[in-house]
Amino acid sequence: MNKKIIIRTLEKIALYMELKGENPFKVSAFRKAAQALELDQRSLDEIEDVTKLKGIGKGTGDVIVELIEKGKSTVLEELQAEVPSGLVPLLKLQGMGGKKLAKLYKELGIDSAEALKQACLDHQIQKLPGFGPKSEDKILKELTDFESKPGRHPIWKTEEAVRFIEDVLEKIEGVSEFSVAGSYRRTKETSKDLDFIVATAEPAKVKEELLAALPIQETIASGDTKVSVTVEFQDLIDIDFRLVAPEEFVTALHHFTGSKDHNVKLRQLAKSQNKKISEYGVEQEDGSVATFTSETDFYAHFGLPFIPPTVREDGREFDRLDDIPNLVALEDIRADLHMHTTWSDGAHSLKEMIEANRSRGYEYMVITDHSHYLKVANGLTPERLLAQNAEIRELNKQYSDIEVLSGTEMDILPDGSLDFNDEVLSQLDFVIASIHSSFQQPREQIMERILTAMKNPHVDMIAHPTGRIVGQRSGYDPDVEQLLDWAKEYGKIVELNASPYRLDLAVEYLEMAQEKGVPVAINTDAHAVNQLEVMAIGVRHAQKSWLKKDHVVNTWPLERLREYLKN
DNA sequence: GCCGTTTTCGGCCCGACTGTTTTCAGTCG
Numbered sequence: 001m002n003k004k005i006i007i008r009t010l011e012k013i014a015l016y017m018e019l020k021g022e023n024p025f026k027v028s029a030f031r032k033a034a035q036a037l038e039l040d041q042r043s044l045d046e047i048e049d050v051t052k053l054k055g056i057g058k059g060t061g062d063v064i065v066e067l068i069e070k071g072k073s074t075v076l077e078e079l080q081a082e083v084p085s086g087l088v089p090l091l092k093l094q095g096m097g098g099k100k101l102a103k104l105y106k107e108l109g110i111d112s113a114e115a116l117k118q119a120c121l122d123h124q125i126q127k128l129p130g131f132g133p134k135s136e137d138k139i140l141k142e143l144t145d146f147e148s149k150p151g152r153h154p155i156w157k158t159e160e161a162v163r164f165i166e167d168v169l170e171k172i173e174g175v176s177e178f179s180v181a182g183s184y185r186r187t188k189e190t191s192k193d194l195d196f197i198v199a200t201a202e203p204a205k206v207k208e209e210l211l212a213a214l215p216i217q218e219t220i221a222s223g224d225t226k227v228s229v230t231v232e233f234q235d236l237i238d239i240d241f242r243l244v245a246p247e248e249f250v251t252a253l254h255h256f257t258g259s260k261d262h263n264v265k266l267r268q269l270a271k272s273q274n275k276k277i278s279e280y281g282v283e284q285e286d287g288s289v290a291t292f293t294s295e296t297d298f299y300a301h302f303g304l305p306f307i308p309p310t311v312r313e314d315g316r317e318f319d320r321l322d323d324i325p326n327l328v329a330l331e332d333i334r335a336d337l338h339m340h341t342t343w344s345d346g347a348h349s350l351k352e353m354i355e356a357n358r359s360r361g362y363e364y365m366v367i368t369d370h371s372h373y374l375k376v377a378n379g380l381t382p383e384r385l386l387a388q389n390a391e392i393r394e395l396n397k398q399y400s401d402i403e404v405l406s407g408t409e410m411d412i413l414p415d416g417s418l419d420f421n422d423e424v425l426s427q428l429d430f431v432i433a434s435i436h437s438s439f440q441q442p443r444e445q446i447m448e449r450i451l452t453a454m455k456n457p458h459v460d461m462i463a464h465p466t467g468r469i470v471g472q473r474s475g476y477d478p479d480v481e482q483l484l485d486w487a488k489e490y491g492k493i494v495e496l497n498a499s500p501y502r503l504d505l506a507v508e509y510l511e512m513a514q515e516k517g518v519p520v521a522i523n524t525d526a527h528a529v530n531q532l533e534v535m536a537i538g539v540r541h542a543q544k545s546w547l548k549k550d551h552v553v554n555t556w557p558l559e560r561l562r563e564y565l566k567n
Numbered sequence: 568g569c570c571g572t573t574t575t576c577g578g579c580c581c582g583a584c585t586g587t588t589t590t591c592a593g594t595c596g
Contacts (some may be wrong), residue, residue, distance in 0.1 A: 022568095025579055028569035057569050095585085097594050132587060182596090195596090223584055238596085242583095260596065267580045278581055513576090 001068045003037065003044045006349060007072055010034035010060065017080035018098030019087050019105075027098075032105045033060035035261075039314060044068065086112035093142045094220075103128065105363060117143050152190035154471030155238055155537070156500040161194060161233045168213045176201040176246045182313040186309045187540035189470045189503055193238035195256045199249035207243055213240075248280050250292040255279035262312035269302055269318075306518055310543040326548045330524070330539045332555040333358055335364045336532060338409065338432060338463060338495065338523035343388050344369035345377035347528035350388075354404055356529035364403040364558045366430045367392055371419035373411040380390070403558055405429035409463060414438035416449045418456060425458035430565070432495075434463035439476040446476050447483070454486040460565055461493040461521055464504040480509045487518045493553055496522045496545075498538020499531070512546035519564070521553045 014030040036055035040047065047053070051061035063073050069259055087101050090113060104110040107128055108119050116139065119125055120485050125136045162180050169178045175198055181184070182195035200206045207227060211219075217236055220228040222452065227241040244252040255263060263277075270277045274285045279287040282301060292298040296306040305324055311317045316323075340346035348356070350367065357365040369388065370379035380388060385408060392406040407430035409417040414437055418425075425431050433453035435446070453459050465483060467475030487494050494513055497504045502525070505513065522538040524531055544551065549555050553564065 026568045032569080055569070059568050095594065099593060130587065130592075134586060138586090193596095221584055226583055228584090256596080258596080259578095263596095264580055271580080276581085280582090316595080 001044065001071060006064055006067050007034045007038050009067060009076060010037070010063065013063065013073070013076050013079060014085050015088055016076070018077065018091065018353055019083045019101055021099050021102040023361070029055075029057075030060060033057075033064075035314070037064070039316060064176040064466070072116065080277060084111035086115075089113065090116065093139070093146060093515050095138060095142065098385055100130075101142060103130070113146075114282065152192050153235065154190050154500075154547075155184070155188070155503070156470065157234055158184055158191050161231065161237055161239070164233070165196060165214070165239070167192070167210070169196070169198060172206055172209045172213075174206050175200050177249050179253055181242075181253055182240075182258060185257050186259065186312055187544055189506070193240060194470065195240045195242070197242050197244060197249060197256055199244055199246040199252075199255045201246060203243040207241075210241060238370075242279070248292040250295055250298055251277070252279045252505055254295055254298055257309050259313050261315045262317065264529050265318055266302070266390050269304075273302065275302075290524060297375075307545055310540045311546065313544075320546070323548070326550070327543045328539055328547050328549045328552045328555060329543075330536055332549045333362070333522065333535060333539065334557065335362050335366070335554045335561075336360075336524050336535060337366045337407075337430060337461070337521050337554055338368050338497070339365070339526040339532070340369050340377075340409075341367060343384065344374075344379055345527060350391065352529055353526075354395065354399065354402065356532055358399070360400050360532060360535075362402060363431065364405060366405040366407040368407040368409040368430070368432050369563050371408055371410040373413055373419045379411070379419075380420050382419070383421060385420070385424065386427065396441065407431060410459075411432055412449045412453050414441070414449075415450050418453065418459075418526060422456070422458060425456070428458070429463070430436060431459050432457045432461050432463045435467055435476060439467060439473075441476070443477055443479060450478060451486060454490045454492055459492065461495055462487065463495045463523070463525070464497040464502050465494055466506070466509075468504050468506070469501050470503055475504070480505070481512065482517050484509070484513050484516050487513075488516050491564075493519050493521050496538055496542055496547075498534045498541065500523050500534060500537050503537075507541070507545045510542065510547055514545070514547055514551050520547060520551060521551045523554070 010030050011034045014027050017027045017030065032055040036053045040053060050056050050064050051058065061077050067073055084105065090101055091098065103232045108124055110116050110119055120136045120140045123136065125131050125139065126133045162184060169175055171454055177199040179197050180194065181197050183191040184194055198206060201222060215232045215463055216228065217232045218230040220230060220238065225243050228238065230236050230238050242252055242256060242276045250367060267277045269539065270282065276283040281291045283289050290301065292301065301305050305321055307317055336357060339353060341348060341350050353367065370377040374381040389406045392404055396404040407428050408420065409432040412433050412435050413419060418433065435449060453462060466478055466480065484494065494505060496510060510520060522535065524534050524538065528533045553561055
């Protein structure tokens with residue numbers, strides 16, 4: 001029995017229990033059991049007694065054992081006999097929970113989206129106690145939105161909205177401080193909605209100006225301190241604003257940054273210290289409420305070091321506090337190893353790119369334009385590459401504060417060959433190999449191509465190793481574990497491509513790379529000078545993967561990297 | 568259902584908002 005199937009079954013049981021109107025704590029016990037299993041790194045065979053795990057007791061333990069031994073769960077089967085499966089997807093409707101759906105099923109026999117819609121149209125819902133005409137309208141609207149609204153927004157889409165809103169808030173008088181919070185602040189790949197914390201002594205005025213400045217499609221909720229709206233950018237996106245008093249800013253920011261699991265853990269810790277955390281402050285034993293001027297102070301109040309938003313996820317961060325000071329940070333970055341110029345498909349010249357890197361304070365950089373196979377990107381022929389190489393060597397003489405290295409982003413062709421021969425490659429300082437074509441090939445063929453690049457002694461790094469676009473395409477589906485094993489064997493670097501479109505490798509694979517001892521480079525793949533800024537996103541993505549500074553090659557001094565590349 | 572250096576019962580993070588009520592349940596994050 002697969003561990004993932006067990007985790008999903010426990011979660012499924014929780015869903016059905018919710019629809020049965022079970023005690024919410026019982027429901028969450030099943031979710032916690034699923035999470036306990038998921039967070040344990042061991043395989044099922046390696047766990048001797050599941051009930052030894054915190055969060056798994058007799059009830060959930062029995063379910064797990066039955067699943068392992070018989071491949072089924074009596075508990076789930078009984079629930080499924082009682083609760084129609086058509087209700088499960090309805091839990092996703094905004095404003096609909098287990099209790100309401102249970103009532104609708106019990107009173108009106110509603111067991112599917114169609115039945116729910118019909119009951120609304122027949123005005124059956126408003127007859128029930130606890131429901132009214134507004135409930136009916138809302139459900140109908142939700143049922144329609146359900147199909148059209150995108151579920152989660154990739155980070156490259158939310159970025160635009162965040163910038164826009166930041167500009168708006170910047171201009172509103174009476175706003176003393178503001179920040180984006182939520183999963184965006186934690187640098188998740190995708191976000192369900194955006195959260196902003198706004199500190200102000202004049203909430204009514206600020207709220208009014210804020211709402212007037214946004215392209216609002218719909219107002220979901222509008223209270224004194226909380227405003228939820230659907231805003232029209234590229235897509236429709238839900239945004240929550242919290243208007244708080246200036247002294248509450250830090251605790252509110254922390255609260256709405258989450259994650260939920262992180263907050264629960266911290267609140268439990270606070271409780272053990274006879275303190276109570278809310279978004280307004282920390283209530284002390286004597287009833288007074290402490291507020292803070294920084295999150296660092298806030299954490300220190302509980303005897304904790306500052307925990308960066310990027311690692312506030314499943315609660316395990318509290319067990320890894322000692323690793324936090326070693327996590328890679330933006331100021332550790334000494335170089336960018338992947339960027340393009342007007343020689344191929346970049347927007348800026350060699351000189352402009354060099355100046356932009358200098359002004360970021362980098363100690364070295366690598367120019368890596370595309371190779372000739374990539375005709376749409378005006379890829380360089382061997383002749384042009386060598387000409388560029390010469391120009392870079394010449395330009396480099398002009399700078400004493402930055403070392404400009406000559407490289408390439410060379411295509412791994414569909415037939416598995418490389419776009420430049422060894423003689424050309426041997427003249428470069430840094431060689432990137434990457435796949436830009438024939439993504440649909442079977443995995444074996446993709447892996448063959450990757451292996452060719454791995455075996456070539458001139459290749460130093462594999463760029464965007466899976467070819468994914470966050471929230472849009474999954475890439476060419478390589479066997480990443482195998483890829484990392486090869487990288488280890490052949491001494492290659494794997495890239496963390498910092499472009500918010502890519503963030504490739506993903507978190508789970510970066511964790512795997514670090515475990516296997518495969519070094520990582522965080523690169524922007526910039527095609528214009530302003531794109532060098534995405535290094536910050538890449539570094540946060542790296543933190544999320546718990547990458548330590550020393551594991552990231554572009555935090556190394558150039559001499560150390562050169563030494564490494566020789567091997 | 569799970570948990571326990573105040574334990575085997577009584578908590579389980581905490582508060583806002585909505586729509587229904589006429590003081591609160593349900594949902595959400």
